[in-house]
Amino acid sequence: MSSLPPFVGPEGAETRLWERDAGGALGxxxxxxxxxxxxxxxxxxxxxxxALSGGPDSLSLAAALVRVALCHPRPWDVSCLTVDHGWRPESAAESQAAVQCARDLGFSSAMVLRGESGGGANGPEGEARLLRWGLLARAAIAEAKVQGKARAVILTGHTLDDQAETVLLRLARGSSLRSIAAMREFESLDCQTGLPLRFAWREEDSGVDAAVDLGLARPLLGIRRELTQAACEQSGLVAVNDPSNRMEGPVKTAAGQPLPRAAIRERVMPALAAALGQDPAPALARLAGQAAADDTILEMLAGEVFWEVLSDEPGDGEPGDSVKLNLKAIEGHKSRDLIRYSAPVLRRVVRRASLLAGARVDSLTEAHLRGVVGLIHDWHGQGPLALPGITVTRRGNFLEFIGRSSDCSDGSSPESRSD
Structure with missing residues (x-):
């Protein structure tokens, strides 16, 4: 990877670059x-x-950050973090080249994070993602503490095309509205895993670091992939094209098949475009945005309902704690009849109670939530229900979620998770 300065101008002009439109793709x-x-x-x-991979998306983001962050009258402190998964012999050299490119562009802090993902239920791509986010989160927190910052925000180069592919992946797996919403422009992250707090085991306080707040921003979520390549060319930057992102690349699923995202990118999206006579990516991205807006409203309503029907103060979230919901709660002169709420709201109430009682978020599925909703809407003495890590029982007008000390995961595929 080689780089040239993304801008030229008279002496002192670089201090004003943040307010000047570069024009073209970079602009x-x-x-x-x-x-x-x-x-x-x-x-x-x-x-x-x-999060600098050296590919065109993150590299174009770096070029833009030079103009609007480093050359700002009040410059931002920016650290460049490159993750080397060690999948290919060339990856070590490419990671070092990405770090050197960042330094050439003017970033004072750039480092390579290395880790090796083992086999797991999430497949090579999923395990690599978990490893990558964990490394990024811990490095960001550590760097923020060193610099005395109260907040760290990880910036990624995810584009509109990445969003569209994610929506198709989630649709094919039969996921919920929350999952179809795909990637959000802004997220709060767990400080240990780097995963969004909305997917955490305990949404209220999971992964909170007393010293540093961790967030995520995706500035390019409305930008097309071809634009990032054009911005690199405009800036004189040569990006790495990782063969792992291609169907014929070196990384395969456990069954020896191409990675699902690569197959969607190279086969499904072109086939959809040919069948529909138009590019499907913008519409899929709009679907994600609409789903995110709807899910946010439903989550807000479910949160209000949850705290109103919570019978007792929850424990500390350890296995064995009990969470009890009053299906016919009375607040003052107002009756909060949980049974009258629709299934979408109830599933979110049930999910909150399940996670608070210690359910395993990586195994909790939409089918589990529907089963518990059945105890609310259509109870005729059935139960108790065994969910991953907890047991749910209805007794009269009370629904009780009890954590189990042993791992009671039913082996459900993570592809059908409730998130």
Whole structure:
């Protein structure tokens, strides 16, 4: 990988680059990044951590950050983090090249994070994702503490095309509205795993670090993939094209098949475009946005209902704690009859209670939630129900979620999870 400065100008002009539109593809990306940084807030207490793979998406994001973050009158502190999965012999050299490119562009902090993902139920791609996010999260937290920052925000180069592919993956797996919402522009992250807190075992306080708040931003989520390549060319940057992202690449599933995302990118999306006579990516991305908006409203309503029907204060979330819901709660002169709520709201109430009681989020499926909703809407003495890590029992007008000390996962595929 080689790089050239992404801009030229008279002496001192670089201090004003943050407010100048670069024009062309880089200009579009610059504007998107500037808008996201304005939403993040102040550079005084926030460290930006760019997840730099060396590919065109993250490299174009780096070029834009030079203009709007490093050359700002109040410059942001930006650390570049590159993860080397060690999948290919060339990956070590490519990771070092990405770090050197970051330094050439003007980033003072750039490092390689190395780890090796083993076999697991999530397949090579899923295990690598878990490893990558864990490494990024811990490195971002550590770097923020060193620099005395109260907040760290990881920036990734996910594009509109990545969003569309994610929606198709989730649709094929029969996931929920929450899952079809796919990637969000902003997320709060678990400080240990790097996973969104909305997927955490305990949504209220999972992974909170007393010293540093961890977030995620995806500035390019509305940008097309071809634009990032054009921005790299405009900036004089040569990106790495990882063969692991291709169907014929070196990384396969446990069954020896191409990785699902690579197959969707190379086969499904072109086939959809040919069948529909138009590019399906923008519509799929809009679907994700609409699903996210609807899910947010449903989550807010479910949160209000949950705390109103919670019978007792929950314990500390350890296995064996009990969470009890009053199906006919009375607050003052107001009756909160849980039975009258629709299934979408009830599933979210049940999910909150299940996670608080110690259910395993990686095994909790939509089918589990529907089963518990059946205890509310259509109870005729059935139960108790065994969910991953907990037991749910109805006794009269009370629904009790009891954690089990042993791992009672039923082996459900993570592809059908409730998230």
């Amino acid at each position: 579009e990306i610059q504007l998107a990044v500037r808008r996201v940084l304005q939403s993040i807030g102040s550079p005084d207490d926030t460290l930006l951590c760019l």
